[in-house]
Amino acid sequence: xxxxxxxDPKSVSGRxxxxxxxxxxxxxxxxxxxxxxxxxxxxxGLSVVLVDExxxxxxxMGDEVPLHFGQAMSGQALNRNAMxxxxxxxxxxxxxxxxxxVDLRLGTACWGLYTNGPSLGWLPGTVAxxxxxxxxxxxxxxHVVVAAGRxxxxxxxxxxxxxxxxxxxxxxxxxxxxxxxxxxxxxxxxSSTEALAAALALRExxxxxxxxVEQAEEVVGAADLAAALREGGTDILTRHxxxxxxxxxxVEAAFVCAIDAQGRALGPERSLACDGIVLAVGATPxxxxxxxxxCRIAFQPERGGYAPLVDGDQRTSLRNVFAVGDAAGLWPDxxxxxxxxxxxxxxxxAAIARDCGVDDGxxxxxxxxxxxPECDISAYRLAWVRASVVEARAEFxxxxxxxxxxxxxxxxxxxxxLGWEDERRNDRSLSALLGDAPPHPDQVKRLTRxxxxxxxxRRCREQVAALLALGTATPLSSIPLASxxxxxxxxxxxxxxxxxxxxxxSEHWDTWFGMHAQWRPFWEVPALYTVAGNDAAGPVASE
Amino acid sequence: MEQPKGASVVIVGGGVTGLSAGWWLARExxxxxxxxxxxxGWEASGRNGGGCSHHHSPLFLEEQRLWPQMxxxxxxxxxxxxxxxxxxxxxxxxxxxxxxxxxAARQGFASDVLDVEQIxxxxxxxxxxxxxxxxxxxxxxxxxxxxxxxxxxxxxDHGGRLMQHCAVSGFKTQGGRVTGVETxxxxxxxxxxxxxxGPQTGLLSALLGQEVPLAxxxCEMIVTEPLPLMPYGGVDGNGLYGRQTLRGNLAYGGGPHxxxxxxxxxxxxxxxSPLMGPMARRLAELLPKAAHxxxxxxxxxxxxxxxxxxxxxxxxxxxxxxxxxxxxxxxxGLSPASGRAIRDxxxxxxxxxxxxxxxxxxxxxxxxxxxxxLQGWQVAAAEAAAA
Numbered sequence: 001x002x003x004x005x006x007x008d009p010k011s012v013s014g015r016x017x018x019x020x021x022x023x024x025x026x027x028x029x030x031x032x033x034x035x036x037x038x039x040x041x042x043x044x045g046l047s048v049v050l051v052d053e054x055x056x057x058x059x060x061m062g063d064e065v066p067l068h069f070g071q072a073m074s075g076q077a078l079n080r081n082a083m084x085x086x087x088x089x090x091x092x093x094x095x096x097x098x099x100x101x102v103d104l105r106l107g108t109a110c111w112g113l114y115t116n117g118p119s120l121g122w123l124p125g126t127v128a129x130x131x132x133x134x135x136x137x138x139x140x141x142x143h144v145v146v147a148a149g150r151x152x153x154x155x156x157x158x159x160x161x162x163x164x165x166x167x168x169x170x171x172x173x174x175x176x177x178x179x180x181x182x183x184x185x186x187x188x189x190x191s192s193t194e195a196l197a198a199a200l201a202l203r204e205x206x207x208x209x210x211x212x213v214e215q216a217e218e219v220v221g222a223a224d225l226a227a228a229l230r231e232g233g234t235d236i237l238t239r240h241x242x243x244x245x246x247x248x249x250x251v252e253a254a255f256v257c258a259i260d261a262q263g264r265a266l267g268p269e270r271s272l273a274c275d276g277i278v279l280a281v282g283a284t285p286x287x288x289x290x291x292x293x294x295c296r297i298a299f300q301p302e303r304g305g306y307a308p309l310v311d312g313d314q315r316t317s318l319r320n321v322f323a324v325g326d327a328a329g330l331w332p333d334x335x336x337x338x339x340x341x342x343x344x345x346x347x348x349x350a351a352i353a354r355d356c357g358v359d360d361g362x363x364x365x366x367x368x369x370x371x372x373p374e375c376d377i378s379a380y381r382l383a384w385v386r387a388s389v390v391e392a393r394a395e396f397x398x399x400x401x402x403x404x405x406x407x408x409x410x411x412x413x414x415x416x417x418l419g420w421e422d423e424r425r426n427d428r429s430l431s432a433l434l435g436d437a438p439p440h441p442d443q444v445k446r447l448t449r450x451x452x453x454x455x456x457x458r459r460c461r462e463q464v465a466a467l468l469a470l471g472t473a474t475p476l477s478s479i480p481l482a483s484x485x486x487x488x489x490x491x492x493x494x495x496x497x498x499x500x501x502x503x504x505x506s507e508h509w510d511t512w513f514g515m516h517a518q519w520r521p522f523w524e525v526p527a528l529y530t531v532a533g534n535d536a537a538g539p540v541a542s543e
Numbered sequence: 544m545e546q547p548k549g550a551s552v553v554i555v556g557g558g559v560t561g562l563s564a565g566w567w568l569a570r571e572x573x574x575x576x577x578x579x580x581x582x583x584g585w586e587a588s589g590r591n592g593g594g595c596s597h598h599h600s601p602l603f604l605e606e607q608r609l610w611p612q613m614x615x616x617x618x619x620x621x622x623x624x625x626x627x628x629x630x631x632x633x634x635x636x637x638x639x640x641x642x643x644x645x646x647a648a649r650q651g652f653a654s655d656v657l658d659v660e661q662i663x664x665x666x667x668x669x670x671x672x673x674x675x676x677x678x679x680x681x682x683x684x685x686x687x688x689x690x691x692x693x694x695x696x697x698x699x700d701h702g703g704r705l706m707q708h709c710a711v712s713g714f715k716t717q718g719g720r721v722t723g724v725e726t727x728x729x730x731x732x733x734x735x736x737x738x739x740x741g742p743q744t745g746l747l748s749a750l751l752g753q754e755v756p757l758a759x760x761x762c763e764m765i766v767t768e769p770l771p772l773m774p775y776g777g778v779d780g781n782g783l784y785g786r787q788t789l790r791g792n793l794a795y796g797g798g799p800h801x802x803x804x805x806x807x808x809x810x811x812x813x814x815x816s817p818l819m820g821p822m823a824r825r826l827a828e829l830l831p832k833a834a835h836x837x838x839x840x841x842x843x844x845x846x847x848x849x850x851x852x853x854x855x856x857x858x859x860x861x862x863x864x865x866x867x868x869x870x871x872x873x874x875x876g877l878s879p880a881s882g883r884a885i886r887d888x889x890x891x892x893x894x895x896x897x898x899x900x901x902x903x904x905x906x907x908x909x910x911x912x913x914x915x916x917l918q919g920w921q922v923a924a925a926e927a928a929a930a
Contacts, residue, residue: 006919008919009919011801011919011920011921012799012800013802013919013923114814114815114816116924119813119843119845119924120761121923122923123816138817292815293814294812414619417789417790418620418622440582446688446689449790453768453839454769454837454839456839485841485842487838487839490837490838491837491838492837493767493826493838494827494834496820496823496838497820499823499824500820506821509798510782510797511779511782512873515851515852517851517852518851518872519642519852521598522898525901529850529907529910530910531917539639541640
C-alpha cells in the first residue's frame with residue numbers, strides 16, 4: 001500500500017513563485033498621473049519602480065500594439081535611441097522622477113498583474129509580469145498604481161485597413177512625443193472635447209487638420225476648441241461620415257457624404273484629399289491589466305466607458321491596487337488639464353504611503369470627480385457604428401486580424417477558413433444564441449473569432465460591442481466587457497519561458513492532474529475505490 | 544424564453560455533457576429542457592484542449608465511431624480533425640506515452656512509433672529537441688467552443704429547449720422520485736432529471752441524499768498567434784496537451800492545478816497565474832521553430848474531479864429517475880459518447896452500447912469521508928484568504 005503525501009505534489013500547493021525583485025510600489029505608465037504618483041511616493045520615502053513600455057519598437061507599433069498606430073509611423077520611429085531621447089525630452093516630469101529616486105525603466109512593459117483571490121492562492125502576494133525586448137521576469141509589489149492611459153475605439157469603413165487610418169491617441173503619441181507621424185494632412189472623425197483637443201495638438205505639431213467629420217447634428221465637444229479649429233481653416237462637417245478611404249499603398253483621400261438622422265447616406269459623395277484619417281469617436285480608459293487581475297470594472301459614461309471602480313483615493317476594488325489618470329476614467333476637464341491626472345497620482349501615492357505607515361502630515365487635496373458627460377456616449381458611439389459600419393456601402397473587416405465582417409458577427413457565422421457552406425440550418429440569429437440574456441462579446445468572439453487576433457481586439461472590441469447592442473436593440477452599457485487576459489501584450493514563447501520554476505515543480509509536472517487512477521484502462525479498474533487502496537504513485541499516462 | 548411548466552427530461556447543466564445528452568434525447572423526439580445557470584459551455588467544457596483520444600475509457604470505441612460523423616450529425620462545424628501525434632523529450636516520457644499504444648491496440652487501433660527523422664517530416668515546427676514520439680491512427684481534436692454551440696443549436700433544431708442564466712435551487716420529490724426542478728424562474732415539472740452541472744453536481748446530488756464526491760480545481764492554458772498550418776494539428780507531449788487550431792494558433796496547457804473550494808452555486812472566478820511561463824518554455828521545447836510565436840491569451844477553467852478521477856454516469860439509488868453525470872475533468876472528447884450513454888440510462892435504464900459499470904457511483908461506497916484531505920487536495924486560496 002502506498003503512503004500518501006500531505007500535499008498533492010501535482011498541484012500548486014506549497015509552490016514558490018520565483019520573483020526577481022521586490023518593491024513597495026510599482027507604477028505602470030509614465031504619463032502625468034503615473035509620474036506624479038511615483039515622484040510623490042518616492043519623496044515620501046517609498047521604494048518605487050516605474051515602468052513604461054514606451055518607446056515601443058517599430059515592429060511592435062506595426063502590430064498595432066499598444067495603440068492603433070495604423071502604419072502611420074515615419075522612419076524616425078525606426079531609431080530606438082532617438083525615440084528614447086524624444087520620449088524623455090517630451091515629458092519634464094521624467095527628469096524629476098529620476099531626481100526623486102524613482103527606479104524608472106522605459107522600454108519595459110507590464111503584461112500581467114496577479115494577486116491572490118477566491119480562486120488563486122499560491123502567489124507570494126501581488127506580482128507583476130514584466131518584459132523588455134529580451135527578458136521576462138516577475139516583480140513582487142506591495143502596492144500597484146496603474147496609470148496605463150487611454151486608447152481609442154476603432155471605427156471601420158471601407159478602406160479603414162489602409163495605412164494612414166489610426167487612433168487619435170496613437171497619432172498624438174507619434175506626433176507630439178516623437179515627431180514621427182508620417183501623414184501631414186489629416187481628417188479626424190469625432191468632435192468630442194477629446195477629439196477637438198487632439199486635433200488642436202496635432203495642428204500645433206505641424207499637421208494640417210483638413211476636416212472634422214461628425215455623424216451627430218452638432219459638434220459634441222467644447223465650443224471654444226471647435227472655434228479655434230475653424231479659425232485655423234478646418235472644415236467641420238456634421239451629419240457626415242467617411243464612406244471610404246482610398247489610395248494605393250496608403251490613404252490618399254476620404255470620400256465623405258452627408259447622412260440622415262438614422263445614419264443613412266444622403267446625396268453625393270465628395271473626395272477630400274488627405275494622407276491620414278484619425279479615429280477619435282471614443283477615447284476609453286486602458287483597463288486591460290486591471291480587468292485581467294480581477295479589479296471591478298463598470299461601464300461609467302462619465303469616465304469614458306468601461307473604467308475601474310475607484311474611491312476618493314483612486315483605490316480600486318483590490319485594496320492595494322490603484323488606478324490614476326486616464327486609466328481611471330477620462331472626461332473633458334481632465335483631457336484639457338493634466339493637473340487633474342497629476343492630482344490623482346499624488347492622491348493615490350499619499351494613500352499608499354499611509355497604508356505603509358508613512359505619514360508626514362502633508363495634505364493632498366481631493367480630486368474633483370467627473371461632471372456629467374457632454375453627450376450620451378452610449379448613444380453617440382452606437383450612432384457612429386450604425387452610420388459608419390452598419391450602413392456602409394460595402395463589406396469590410398471589422399476585425400482586421402481575423403478578417404470578420406459586421407454581417408458575420410451579427411449572424412454568428414463560423415469563420416470562412418472552415419469552408420462551412422452548409423446553409424441548411426443557418427438561420428441562427430443573435431437572439432437564438434442568447435435566449436434572454438444580453439449578448440456577451442466573449443461568446444460571440446469564440447464563434448466568429450472577432451477580437452481573437454494578435455492585436456488582442458484593440459481595434460475591434462468596442463465596435464463588436466456596439467454591433468451586438470445594435471443587433472439586439474440594447475444600450476451599449478448593457479453589453480458586458482469582453483474579458484482581458486494576460487499577457488495583455490503579445491509575448492513570445494521564448495521570452496515568457498524565462499520565468500523560472502521551482503525544481504519541485506519540474507519534477508512533478510504532469511500533462512493533466514497526475515492521477516494514476518484516472519488513466520487506468522477500464523478493464524483494470526477495481527470495483528471499489530478507497531484512498532487507502534489507491535496507488536497514488538502509480539504511472540500516469542494521460543490520453 | 545418563457546419558462547416551461549414541464550418537460551419529460553430536465554437536464555441541469557449546459558456544459559458539453561448535458562448538451563450532448565440533451566441533443567441525443569431531443570433527436571429522438573424526447574421533450575427536453577437544458578437549464579444552465581450562466582452561459583452554455585462557460586466552465587470546463589469551454590476550457591480544454593479539444594482532444595478526442597481516450598483509449599482508457601469504456602466509451603472509447605463509441606468516441607472513435609462518432610467523432611468523424613459529428614459535423615454531419617449535428618449540422619454545424621466542430622472542427623474535428625483526425626490523428627494525433629505525441630512527442631517525448633526524454634526516454635521517461637517515451638515510456639509513459641507508450642502506454643497509450645497498448646490500450647489502443649487491445650481495442651483494435653494502430654499506432655506508429657516515430658523516430659526523429661519522421662518527426663521532422665510530420666511536424667514542421669519541431670526541431671531536434673524530442674527523442675521520439677507516437678502517431679496514433681485514431682483520435683484527433685475538435686474546437687470546444689464551436690462543438691458546444693453545435694450541440695446547443697442541434698438540440699434546438701430537434702425541438703429541445705435551452706434556458707440560460709437560470710440557476711437550479713432545489714427539487715420537488717414525491718415517493719422517491721423527483722417530480723420537479725426548482726429554478727430561479729419557477730418550478731419545472733419533469734419525469735426525469737439529469738444532473739450534469741460540473742462542480743455543482745456534488746451540491747445538487749447532496750440535496751437528493753446521495754452526494755457525488757467531487758473536488759474542483761483551476762487549470763490554465765495559453766494560446767499563441769496563428770502560425771502556418773502543420774499537416775497534423777494534434778501534436779502535443781513534453782508534459783503538455785493541446786493542438787494547433789485550424790486557424791493556426793497553438794493552444795496548449797499542462798502543469799500544476801490549484802484545488803478550490805466551490806462555495807454555493809455562483810460561477811467561480813477563473814484567474815490565470817504566472818504558470819504561463821513554464822507552459823511557454825515547454826511549448827518552445829516541443830516546437831522550437833515556434834519559439835518566436837507570441838502568446839496572445841491565457842485562460843483558466845474550473846474543473847471537477849471525483850476521488851479517482853473517473854466519470855460517474857449512474858442513476859441515484861435514492862431517486863432512480865435521476866441520472867448523475869460528471870466526466871471528471873476528461874469530458875470534452877468523450878461527449879458524443881457520454882451523451883448517448885446518459886440517453887440510454889434515461890430512456891432504457893441501462894447503457895446499451897458499452898459496459899459503463901466502472902462509472903457507477905457505488906464504487907465509492909467505502910470511500911474514506913476525509914478522502915480529500917487524505918489525497919492532499921488542499922485549498923491554497925482558502926488558506927490565503929484566511930491568513
